[in-house]
Amino acid sequence: MTLQECYTALGGDYEEAIGRLRSDRLVQKFVLKFLADPSYDNLIKSMDAQQYDEAFRAAHTIKGVCQNLSFTKLYQSSSALSEALRSGFTPEAPALAEQVNADYRQTADAIRAFQESC
Numbered sequence: 642m643t644l645q646e647c648y649t650a651l652g653g654d655y656e657e658a659i660g661r662l663r664s665d666r667l668v669q670k671f672v673l674k675f676l677a678d679p680s681y682d683n684l685i686k687s688m689d690a691q692q693y694d695e696a697f698r699a700a701h702t703i704k705g706v707c708q709n710l711s712f713t714k715l716y717q718s719s720s721a722l723s724e725a726l727r728s729g730f731t732p733e734a735p736a737l738a739e740q741v742n743a744d745y746r747q748t749a750d751a752i753r754a755f756q757e758s759c
Contacts, residue, residue, distance in 0.1 A: 642758040644669055650751035652714025652744070661711065671710055676752055678706060681745050688738050696734075697726035700741065715744040 644665060648655035658668045684699035700723040707716035722737040 642755045644672065644755065647672065647751050647755035648711075650754065651712060651748040653748075654711040654713050658711035661709065668710070672752060673756060675706065675710065675712075676749055678702075680706070684738070684741065688735075691730070693726050693730045693734070696738075697723060700726060703741070703745075712748055715741070715748045718744045 642650075645655045647653075648658065655668075659665065662668050662671070680699045680702040684696055684703065687693070687696035687699055700719050703719040704716060704723050706712075707719060718737065718740040722734065722741050725731045725734045725737050
């Protein structure tokens with residue numbers, strides 16, 4: 642799997658990422674570091690514990706990282722969750738968190754497949 646194919650599989654914009662980071666090597670470096678970021682685990686734990694201020698911070702961090710890496714699909718869902726949690730719990734937060742979960746799994750699976758092909 643190429644890096645471009647990885648971006649396609651995770652619902653991202655490879656050309657935008659290259660435009661921002663300027664080199665394939667730099668994009669690859671940060672894509673491969675993505676799975677080590679603890680924000681997703683923090684989001685899941687915080688939502689489960691109903692600690693919505695912590696969940697907001699985690700969703701906001703995921704949103705920022707995804708925006709920088711042009712992980713469009715996960716950026717959109719984490720952005721929606723972040724906004725929903727900005728003032729604490731909202732009724733739509735659990736469904737939005739499930740969408741982030743699904744999008745994160747898709748992203749992580751694509752990155753793992755890319756790692757295996759390196």
